[in-house]
Amino acid sequence: MNIQSVKIKPSFPVPFERAGVIVPGLPILPQGVERHPIPGGGSRALKISKGDEITIQDREGLQPVEVVFFASDGTSDASMIGAKGGHDPKGLKATLLHDTSGAKVMQTLELSGFNLGNADGTLIFASDSHAGDYESFFASCDGLLIVCAIGRAMEPYEQCPSTEVALYIRRANPGYPKNILLPPDPLADPLRDLNIQPGEAKPYVVKAGQFIQVLDVQGRECSDFQAFSLRALDKGIEREIDPTTTRSLMGALYPVPGIMSKFFSVDQEPLVEVIQDTVGRHDTFGLACTARYYEDLGYPGHINCSDNMNRELSRYNIQPRGGWPAVNFFFNTILDETNAIGMDEPYSRPGDYILLRALTDIVCISTACPCDIDPANGWNPTDIQVRVYDQKEYFKRSIGWRKTPGADLEETKKTGFHDCFARHTRDFVEYAGYWLPNQMTNHGAIAEYWAAREKAVVMDLSPLRKYEVTGPDAEELMQLCVTRNIKKLAIGSIVYTAMCYDHGGMIDDGTVYRLGETNFRWIGGNDQSGLWLRKQAKEHNLNVWVRCSTDQHCNIAIQGPLSRDILKQVIWAPPQQSTVEELPWFRLTIGRIGDFHGPSVVVSRTGYSGELGYEVFCHPKDAEQVFDAIWAAGEPLGMIPLGLSALDMLRIEAGLIFAGSEFDDQTDPMEAGISFTVPLKSKSDNFIGRSALEQRKAHPQKKLIGLDLEGGVIPVPGDCIHVGKAQIGIITSAMKSPILGKVIALARVDVMHSELGTELEIGQLDGDQKRLRAKVVSFPHFDPQKERVKGNY
Template identity: 50%
Template sequence: MTIRAPSVSRPHEPALAGRHDGGERYRVAGGGLSVVELQRGDTLEVVDIEGLQPAELLAVHAGDGRCALAALGLQADARATFIADSLGRPTQHNYKIAAILSRRELDVRRAQAAVLWPPGTAAGHACTMTASEPVVVFVAAPGRPGTPEEIGQQATELQLVVRRAHPPSAHQPQESVPLADPLDDFLIHPGTARAYTVRAGEYVQILDVAGRQCTDFVAFDLAALEHGDMLDLDPTVTRTLNGSAWPAPGLFSRFYDRNMRPMLEVVRDTAGRHDSFSLACTARYYESQGYPGHANCSDNISAALAHFGVPARPGWPAINFFFNTSIDARQQITIDEPWSRPGDYVLLRAQRDLVCVSTSCPDDIDPANGWNPTDIQVRTYSSKERISVSMAIRSTPDAPAVLTQESGFHSRTSVLTHHFTQYRGWWLPSQFDGYGAIDEYYGCRERAAIMDLSALRKFDIIGPDAEALLQYCLTRDVRRLAVGQVVYSAMCYPHGGILDDGTLLRFGPDNFRWICGEDYAGIWLREQAEKLGMKVWVKSASAQIHNIAVQGPHSRAILQQIVWTPGTQPTLASLGWFRFLVGRIGGYDGLPVCISRTGYTGELGYEIWCHPDHAAAVWDSVWSAGEPHGLVPLGFDALDMLRVEAGLAFSGHEFSDEIDPFEAGIGFCVPLKTKSDDFIGREALLRRSAHPQRKLVGLELAGNEPAAHGDCVHTGRAQTGVVTSATRSPITGRNVALCRLDVAYAEPGTVVQIGKLDGQQKRIDATVVAPIFYDPEKSRVRS
């Protein structure tokens, strides 16, 4: 008999690395600075993630603000002026730093900084130092405003890793900087609850101190309570008014009472996964699990509300912040460890005077609190504060959270609409007031439209091995790409699934720009370069290059009026399809831009790439020139109709990491027969292309009932496909869809059925057609 050793759980948990190894990770944005405090013996590592990024460090004694570079083994450098200049700027980020300095009574205006390394650093280069005494440290990633054609010159982020000589306990509160001056600030220990009053317009910030800790939240209308009316958050009304299934991971934007009046607005969320309105944990739950007498949130909430005359309940419907639930295939509620990291928070704004209760959940018998209940912190802020609405995204599970950003064009688009959607970490308009999706659609098809697409990710790939890296990582034959040319390509995993798609611009023999949708694309490129030992840098440029699309049959006439190009560049009028130029808007001394003849609408069109500092002026110039031509603003709702009609693929719809380019309808960008160099996914794509299982087709629906993304497609009883995108085509008057269909039924003219309800009880006939419903010959976009 074989004697087995004990089985040990060792899950991969990259998001918890900072919590387990004693290391704290901080982000220094390109062109920005961050501050950390070190005690004697603490080690600080500064990492140049992407390479070629300068770094400055300023250190002062924690007690009196005197220069403390010597405590880190550094010397002052007269060239290091970026930190001093930055601290003098009145920004929201600097407000937080000023708050830290104020609490420490420190004045750093006369302190000198050090330069951490010479120019030319490789990706991953690091500088490590150990503090010989307590110090406050500022680290900056210096940068200057650039222009779109300055490949690789943009400032990129640094990473700070702090390893403490005496790591704090997971139970010890992690200090976080308030968002403003708090009205109230208190801790709630595990197994307890606290009631508090919040006035209309005031903010409530609920923080997970140590990470992976749930907190239940209930609220009552204060004025109603004073009249004996128990008017609290209503889960059914909230779910119904938000048009959402229950329960769903995440948060509703607003929470309502039974009278359908809003009580709370969600302003910020850095965790991204919560449970709205499951019951707070109850005595009965613990009793059923064999733990009678266990502390529970429902009883704690009842006790906290007793002072206000609210009758006790055995179970309280609550917003369960940081609680990780899901619905499995059997429609059962399941739970797992929370996603929240130390310092994650939710920020709410009261819509009227409220009595609120927050708990720190005592659950230690299942994964709900990571098996280890810890503290919750609550702060409230004045209604006079103005805190931006945002959510957090992370490019990888262990990356620092980045709040939703506004593009350089936001000052112009926000005047035209209040309808914004959060798209990949950016606020972009969904539709415009006074226009609407249909009007915007026809404006683009018949005249011209302007749209903010700054959420696209941009990466500059530079160095002698830049072409070789891209030839290996993209499906296109990059060696055939000429300077001034653009090419559309897929980026695949080794198994053939699509990591991302995008366009590649070639600025010179060793200078490229990859424009795509995923932050991870840059990480992937750097990883491949490191594996191959290539001399190449992959530099993030998304923060320094924002862009608009100008699309429609009048787009050329509009831009011809305002675009100047030097003699070495093509004119706007002569710019060919999938080519770009480097020029200026407004003449020889005008605003520097790149303009590519590309788009996502199926119409003649261009994209304008500029520095965010110039974005408002670029918008104004295009808007002014376009008004006589009937230029309209274009939002995401109209763009979706345009791109579906044109048969253009969208991530998460037509393709994913399970779908190869042939199944996604973009097999034209995989030249297996002519590209002689090896590339990632080649062998898998050869196998998949030889034995295709599914194909992207178009469907024209009978009648006026629409299809939707995710609808099943049937041939007889069997499901043979799935709808990837659908819309009502304004120009054809038909409901159309893109569909990934079994190749046995993909012949044009085949009749299939789109399943509604359960897919069997209701069907809509649809005819298979080519997956391009508008201008299949692309005569308009080529015109």
């Protein structure tokens, strides 16, 4: 029987809502429905049972998908899931050989004895699919389903990124109780796999080098954790994680993946380090819950974690305590303006976890908190899973992040250039979902800064979000969504612009690259801008596709007076393209490294330093070759790598704004100091936010200004600005300028106090007990005529 794909409306996730409370961080699916995201260029294999409904959704559009189904006897026939077969799954075969997710699929095929060479493939979304399109199928027998979002390495001048698809399985027989979530698959084969029910505590021994995963199965559940040095216990000495020592040595409320990642004992011995954290919000201030806590609230006899820990730790001759100091994973501690410690529901979602590595042999204990009388566990205590993995396993360091509250978890990634910069530093910090260098080991921020001002630097800007905007209505969409006049943007040109909400507040700032009549590339600071473009395309029924290409384009910036001299030795351009020497400001050229046969690159004369500079875009597979060629030309001229610390100094001097500092969704472009991006007179077309911006421009309230400060104290972003007692603004960014030899700042103040020469005071401590004298000056503080970035020096 050949049942064709059934076009029904499947059940997609919706945010949890009860009594007017919406929790998008807890997306819910109907009973028996599973969701499995498949990254662009990736694959997934799942066991299927007779009667299961299979739905595949193209998240961004134009993403071809290959599907293969094997019955239990190894035969492959697309009609067994009601699909049209006869397609050779070449893309799937290539993916399984080269993609990291393909290894698990290949292992599944080998264990099952299935031959991919005999696969009867199905191709869906072959052309013209739009964001959200889906196909559904039904399984007429048991078997193995393989789904692949096929794709290839995209050249930097192309606009065909492979993007994510979502696979939904509605099980005919779910096999587990309603509203109960099962723990996700282990990260590797576990040595121990413990389930801890609410009101339980379980001890376990972990050897040096082994990994500990503490996992919140249902979401919104706290888990107290303690670890004792086994060597000290053997001597009759209790040496466990001491939160106060840890905070003091790490300089943070709790360790995070990266350099500052260790938990210490009171003897300052490191016991465990954090490898992965998908939540990033925990507690190291309070005790594990105690009998006294419940008694004082009128619940005598309530089960509590401290008593549970005392009972279980007694077998190791550890003395009982009235309340155990512990690392309370997932607990949401809040410190208010009166220094009172409060709590709210945890941030953790189902399957969130923290992964630790033991630095010595330790005795550990973990709990599932039983508290059901306050928001500590979302009023509903659930279970915790603890898994221990062998030291031979490899887990990369990562911090979990999501594009939106309801989006899938993504791990912190390495950029294509990560290993190139890792030759020069170990100081990497998480930035927008990627690891970026902070300072170079043998240089430091000041040396990197001066190299940018006097010679040249190379920096990694790969986390910038790139979205390909293509289709007949691409220009109309961009004209609608950004403040600049895109109709005037020539092919090969770039424009810096703002993107606003209807009320005039900024979503993002970024650049628009025009690659063709109907081909644009948006490069911004966050994914919200790209998602906003896709949302508007759908709501305005425009024939256009908006697809994320961030992971297809990594980019380095070569900035400084010698940047042109360096790149002209490296970049080859065909006759129809501009050479590096010919390239004007805010123009792009398409070329190659070295010669006609070198890796493909897009070079733009843009940057974020206030200096003459360029950005070079390439595919991650070519990143090392591109970096090495530029490094070979630049190092003899004094070029060095530059990290985020020095970059922040450069951009403040140059008056370049940064999201979360100079602007947010309550700040309009005029208040952010980029009024030139809102040409209300020359752009007659309507665009999102125009009406609000016209009113805001006619009745300004705030203005971004420059400040010179007396003395050497550098204010902190968020410090209040006063005229007498009244607060009239805040500091957005500040630094001590090496080249100007003084403290400078950017600030947003009331327009009544924004005139040049106005004397202001910056409040510290409580705003009144300490004041810094400042004067309003023009900005940019350095090179106000932008002669350096234009190359006129």
